[in-house]
Amino acid sequence: xxxxxxxxxxxxxxxxxxxxxxxxxxxxxxxxxxxxxxxxxxxxxxxxxxxxxxxxxxxxxxxxxxxxxxxxxxxxxxxxxxxxxxxxxxxxxxxxxxxxxxxxxxxxx
Numbered sequence: 001x002x003x004x005x006x007x008x009x010x011x012x013x014x015x016x017x018x019x020x021x022x023x024x025x026x027x028x029x030x031x032x033x034x035x036x037x038x039x040x041x042x043x044x045x046x047x048x049x050x051x052x053x054x055x056x057x058x059x060x061x062x063x064x065x066x067x068x069x070x071x072x073x074x075x076x077x078x079x080x081x082x083x084x085x086x087x088x089x090x091x092x093x094x095x096x097x098x099x100x101x102x103x104x105x106x107x108x109x
Contacts (some may be wrong), residue, residue, distance in 0.1 A: 001080075006043055006044075006105065006106075006107060006108045007043070008107060008108055009023070009041045009107040010058070010059070010107075011023065011058070011074055012052065012058065012059045012072055012074055013074070017083070027039055027075060027077070027090070030079065030086075034052055034081070035079040035080075035081060035086075036079060036080040036081040037077050037078065037079050037080070038078040038079070038080055040078045040104075040106055041106055042058075042059055042077070042085065042105070042106055042107075043076070043079055043105050043106060043107045044056070044057040044076075044104070044105035045057075045085055045096060045101065045103075045104055045105075046101070046102040046103040046105075047085075047101050048100050048102065049063075049100065053102070056073050056076060056085075056087045056089070056096070057073055058073050058074065058075065058076060058107075059072065059073065060072070060073055060074075062067070062089045062090065062091065062092075064094065065091055065092075068091055070090055070091070071089070071090060071091060072089060072090050073079045073088070074090065075087075077086040077102045078104070083097070083098040084097050084098060085104075095102065
């Protein structure tokens with residue numbers, strides 16, 4: 001696992017002064033869908049998929065499509081119900097179950 005410095009919260013492609021508002025909108029939408037998000041700001045997620053160790057990191061290429069132009073992890077939302085992480089990414093979002101999660105790194109404050 002990388003030990004490099006952890007940045008403060010950001011969403012790629014969103015102005016710094018707008019990122020918090022966008023995050024709050026995503027959390028509110030998740031609550032309306034009944035997923036009960038924790039509100040934690042996840043920067044990096046280490047997980048296993050089909051026996052492979054992968055990493056989803058905000059601002060980095062999509063771990064399943066690293067060579068696709070425009071591939072990027074935009075936001076990682078931790079949810080309580082069901083217990084999983086929703087990774088908002090281009091070209092497609094994906095879910096990671098808590099049982100497949102190895103380690104979570106949150107943004108610095």
